[in-house]
Amino acid sequence: MAQKQYDVTGMSCEHCAASIRKAVSEVPGVSEVEVDVAAKSVTVHGTDLDDSRLRAAIVEAGYGVTDTVAA
Template identity: 50%
Template sequence: MSEVRYSVPGISCGHCVSAIGGEVRQVPGVTDVTVDIGTKLVTVQGNGLDDAALRAAIDEAGYEIAG
């Protein structure tokens, strides 16, 4: 199992958490997603995680990854 983190400055409320979590959970290999409003970090755990697919899922939810 691996873990990746993304800084997403636009996270500000429960809707953000739900939207990002819902999209990222659909990516194959994802076993857990944590979206933290305080740190503005999205932490994804899973097997064989595809960085491009995870980034696309966050984008699909309407948010941009910093950097």
């Protein structure tokens, strides 16, 4: 299983986390989404994760992506 981590801007509460979690969960291949509001990060687990689609989902939810760390 692959994992990708993103630093997210504009996220400040659990409502933000829920919006991001929902949007990213809809990307094909995603099996789990962990959102850490305090760290302003999103960790995605799944298979054949498409970085551009994951980034687009976060942006479409209304937030910015400032960094990506592949794990």
